[in-house]
Amino acid sequence: MSNEYAIARPAQPVSKAAEFESLVRRHQNSVYNIALRMSGDPEEARDLTQEAFVRAYRSFDSYKRGTSFDKWLYRIVTNLYIDELRRRKRRPYIESLDQRITTSEGDELDKEIPDMSSNPETVYDRDHLDAFIQDALDSISPEYRMAVILCDIEGFSYEEIAQIMGTSIGTVRSRIHRGRRALRERISPYLEERSREVSQK
Amino acid sequence: MTCNMAERLISAYIDHELSEDDRNRVRQHLAVCSSCMATYTATLEVKRALSSMTPAQCPECVWEKVERQITLIPFDREMKRDDSTKPAWSFIKLVIPAAVAGTLIVIPLVQALLGISLFGAPDKSQPPIASGRPNPQLELTSPSVRIHAAGTFSSSDALEEVLGENIWLLEPTQASGKAANASQHGLDLRDIYDDYFMQVTSPERRYGR
Incomplete structure (x- = not known):
């Protein structure tokens, strides 16, 4: 991944908040x-x-100026996202797709479940492909x-991913292999x- | 190269993350194995599908909320915090109570269990506890009492380990009806235990009066 502008090196002394804002807006x-x-939900x-940036701000003093800010930031992001998503998955909201919907007037309706495989019009739709x-x-x-x-999606090398995820390149190789499979x-x-x-067609 | 091995390397092959040797071996295998070639093609499609997902734009409201939250973090606390002295002070804060507590517990324990005096000649008026004669006040419920350290502890972990494995093994004898104590040494183990350690041992392992 090209990181030509990913290194935080302010040209002139700026306040911590201003430097942080500049880096946040970039990333x-x-x-x-x-x-x-990761979450599948906007x-x-x-x-x-929001939580990732607040955490990054709290530990911004530990970021060494002149080093790659994006890797430092993504390490915080990775730890937070994996922990949060695992925690949320422990208490999943389960709803049957067959369950009928009750409207505010008390009427019951069937849910409209998109069928990706049968409707050729939606198959080619970019949004549906993304959703799939x-x-x-x-x-x-x-x-x-x-x-x-x-x-x-982000285009990092295995070595960079190992640094971000705090693991070995072998583990990264294994995770990507299993994930893609x-x-x-x-x-x-x-x-x-x-x-x-x-x-x- | 077997199909199983090739299948494991296909992702790294696609990402150009293999050594030249492995890369050549995978390439040669794909040239002669239609099944692995199909796996290679399908994996490549997955990678392309992921990289072609529409990039999302971060809503502006996110930074606004972040800004609101970080302005609540006290500015003077951030500026006054000196990271070079903080770890040393944290260490001292841990070590001093641990050292005091460790000294108070271990010295009487070593004296009580081993029948030795750490401060001069043993008191002739008290029979040595570990001389083979039964002690009327203390009994060991486990033969494997280990003394990890004497004097001071360097961390609270060491303290907890001693607590978890040794201290709770001291129990009052049923016959005497008295709780274990080291009154001959001028200290009551129960009080020391309660004061310092009830918080760090699990309820079921607590010392029962």
């Missing part, structure tokens, strides 16, 4: 994007991003998910179906 989209892919992603991949990401463990996101089992049938639809 907030990446941090939010990782949060969104509201949760906002909370996680997100669904697959949600199904794998947070450690595998984070390793795959850092590699395939699980994703492959879920996504490949859909991608094959999608390519068949495209070729028939």
Whole structure:
């Protein structure tokens, strides 16, 4: 990953808050994007991003100026997201897809469940493709998910991911291998179906 | 190279994270194995699908909320905090109580269990406890009492270890009806125990009066 501007090196003395704000604004989209892919929920992603930056600010004194800010920040982000998502998963909200919805007037309706495989119009829709991949990401463990996101979405090398996740390169290799294998089992049938639809058009 | 081995290396092969030797071995295997080639293609598609996901933009409200929260962190606390002295002070804060507590507990214990005096000649009027004769006031409920240290402890962990494994083994004899004590040494183990250690041992392992 190109980090030509990822090193925090203020040209002139600035206040801690101003320096921090400048770095946050530079990295907030990446941090939010990782949060969104990790949680699969925009509201949760906002909370996680906010908490990550507050934690980063609290330990900003431990950040060594002149070193890579993004790796330092992503280490905080990774620990927070994995811990939080594991904690939240312990008390999942379970709702049956077959359960009928009761409206405010007391009427009961069937839920509209999107069927990705049968409707060719939605198959090609970018949003639906993203939703399908997100669904697959949600199904794998947070450690595998984070390793795959850092590699395939954020473009970090295995060595960088090992530094961010505080683990060995061998563990990173194993997590990416296992994560992609699980994703492959879920996504490949859909991608094959999608390519068949495209070729028939 | 076996298919199993190739399958494990395919992801790293795609990411250019293999040594030249391994890379060549995977490449040669893929050239002759259609099953692994299919796995390679499918894995590559997964990687492409992930990297093509629409990048999300962070909502502006996030920074606004962060800003509100970090302004609540007291500015003077941040500026006055001296990180170079903080770890040393934290260490001292831990060591002093641990050393005092350790000294108070271990010296009477060593004297009581081993029948030796750490401060001069043993008192002739008191029979040595570990001489093989039964002690009317103390009994060991485990034969494997280990004394980890004498005098001072360097950390609260060491203290807790001694507590967890040794101190609680001292129990009052049923016959005497008295709680264990080291009155001959001028100290009451129960009081020392209660004062310092009830908080760090689990309830079920607490010393029962």
